[in-house]
Amino acid sequence: MKRVIKFILNGNTVSAEVESHKMLLEVLRDTFELTGTKEGCGQGECGACTVLIDGVSINSCLYPVFEVEGKSVTTIEGLVGEGGKLHPIQEAFVARGGIQCGFCSPGMILSAKALLDENRAPSDEDIKRGISGNLCRCTGYVQIMDSIRDAASRLSGQD
Amino acid sequence: MKKFAYYQPKSLKEAYGLMEKQGGNAKYIAGGTDIIWRVKQGMTEAGALISLRGIEELAYIRLNGDLALGSMVPFRTIERDSSLAKAYPSLSEAVSLLANPQVRNVATVGGNLCNAAPSADCAPPLIVLDAILTLEGPGGKREVPIGDFFKGPGKMCMENTEVLTQIRLPKMAGNSGTSFLKKGRVSQDIAIVNAAAFLVMEGNLCRKCRLAVGAVAPVPLRLRDVEGMLENQEISTELLDRVAEKVEQAVSPITDVRSTAEYRRVLSGVLVKKAIREAHQRAGQQ
Numbered sequence: 001m002k003r004v005i006k007f008i009l010n011g012n013t014v015s016a017e018v019e020s021h022k023m024l025l026e027v028l029r030d031t032f033e034l035t036g037t038k039e040g041c042g043q044g045e046c047g048a049c050t051v052l053i054d055g056v057s058i059n060s061c062l063y064p065v066f067e068v069e070g071k072s073v074t075t076i077e078g079l080v081g082e083g084g085k086l087h088p089i090q091e092a093f094v095a096r097g098g099i100q101c102g103f104c105s106p107g108m109i110l111s112a113k114a115l116l117d118e119n120r121a122p123s124d125e126d127i128k129r130g131i132s133g134n135l136c137r138c139t140g141y142v143q144i145m146d147s148i149r150d151a152a153s154r155l156s157g158q159d
Numbered sequence: 160m161k162k163f164a165y166y167q168p169k170s171l172k173e174a175y176g177l178m179e180k181q182g183g184n185a186k187y188i189a190g191g192t193d194i195i196w197r198v199k200q201g202m203t204e205a206g207a208l209i210s211l212r213g214i215e216e217l218a219y220i221r222l223n224g225d226l227a228l229g230s231m232v233p234f235r236t237i238e239r240d241s242s243l244a245k246a247y248p249s250l251s252e253a254v255s256l257l258a259n260p261q262v263r264n265v266a267t268v269g270g271n272l273c274n275a276a277p278s279a280d281c282a283p284p285l286i287v288l289d290a291i292l293t294l295e296g297p298g299g300k301r302e303v304p305i306g307d308f309f310k311g312p313g314k315m316c317m318e319n320t321e322v323l324t325q326i327r328l329p330k331m332a333g334n335s336g337t338s339f340l341k342k343g344r345v346s347q348d349i350a351i352v353n354a355a356a357f358l359v360m361e362g363n364l365c366r367k368c369r370l371a372v373g374a375v376a377p378v379p380l381r382l383r384d385v386e387g388m389l390e391n392q393e394i395s396t397e398l399l400d401r402v403a404e405k406v407e408q409a410v411s412p413i414t415d416v417r418s419t420a421e422y423r424r425v426l427s428g429v430l431v432k433k434a435i436r437e438a439h440q441r442a443g444q445q
Contacts, residue, residue, distance in 0.1 A: 130260060133262065
């Protein structure tokens with residue numbers, strides 16, 4: 001069955017006709033051409049498909065698209081500001097080597113954002129827990145931890 | 160990709176109506192983190208999914224000495240509820256150890272129980288705390304003690320049209336303690352073994368004991384024979400060693416991608432011992 005759904009995508013109200021069996025991931029990538037969000041496992045374990053819905057992180061590969069009606073979705077593209085200015089979390093990942101192949105990075109950064117939005121001064125245990133749903137095959141997580149610690153202090157500096 | 164229709168009823172009555180119209184072809188969906196994958200893989204057949212997310216009467220936490228928990232409360236809410244954590248620590252811990260943050264943000268206790276995996280993390284704490292489940296359908300309402308709910312791997316006692324609406328826990332006695340432990344390969348893993356304990360102490364003696372283990376039998380398993388070993392006894396190291404041996408005999412684990420039957424058998428005994436010690440310590444702190 002098809003329906004026109006209406007929701008907020010990276011701050012803009014959008015609508016699209018979508019099919020009932022589609023997950024949010026496919027619709028973001030194919031209908032809205034926002035390919036920053038990746039498909040890794042398709043089963044909610046790797047976190048490459050992580051986006052924020054009303055500020056809360058979810059796996060878009062398992063999120064039925066009809067459920068997004070009226071909600072506010074943030075993808076990695078939504079973190080970039082005017083004139084391509086990177087979000088402080090993105091700047092921290094660049095500065096600390098938290099990105100190698102880049103495939104986990106959109107999901108990892110959005111999980112970091114969800115963590116830091118709720119806890120501005122996370123301990124290392126808090127950070128590990130916050131990214132426990134995001135797998136990285138490249139970095140061994142060391143530089144990712146560094147990046148998130150750095151992001152936390154950048155954001156605290158801003159407050 | 161398997162195709163299915165997707166409905167979003169606003170009430171239970173509407174949900175039953177949709178379910179009846181679909182014949183045997185539809186399934187209810189809660190957070191979706193189990194069933195969407197099963198449908199994608201062809202492990203569950205569903206021409207239509209009927210979402211319970213829009214049914215507001217299914218999401219509430221009423222803590223009043225005892226607990227009435229709506230089946231559609233997301234784990235996210237439960238793990239952040241400090242009153243619930245204080246009143247029923249083993250349930251709160253199980254929820255906070257389940258999967259990962261993204262899954263916990265949408266998944267529910269109702270969905271975890273109805274998925275009926277032997278490794279369901281919510282099951283052992285609810286078993287040791289004597290949970291009563293309310294099942295509702297077009298034919299009416301019934302209450303099922305959790306001990307009668309699970310029937311086999313992926314199987315439980317509900318009709319296809321029924322919805323698990325509420326989980327009820329009685330008030331915990333004074334001088335009681337409860338705990339939950341889980342071992343996985345990594346933090347977001349399905350349990351290799353999980354275990355829960357509930358003890359009521361009177362001085363040095365254990366007056367009531369409930370023990371449960373998961374992922375080591377066709378269903379989450381209450382260890383009735385082992386419980387008897389602790390009642391009216393002091394909790395000594397020697398007793399706990401005998402308890403662990405009995406647990407090893409009581410379970411029937413399999414070897415799968417996550418672990419071997421051998422390891423699970425030994426780990427069952429170890430986790431139950433640890434769970435008892437922790438519950439005992441908490442009982443003393445009351």
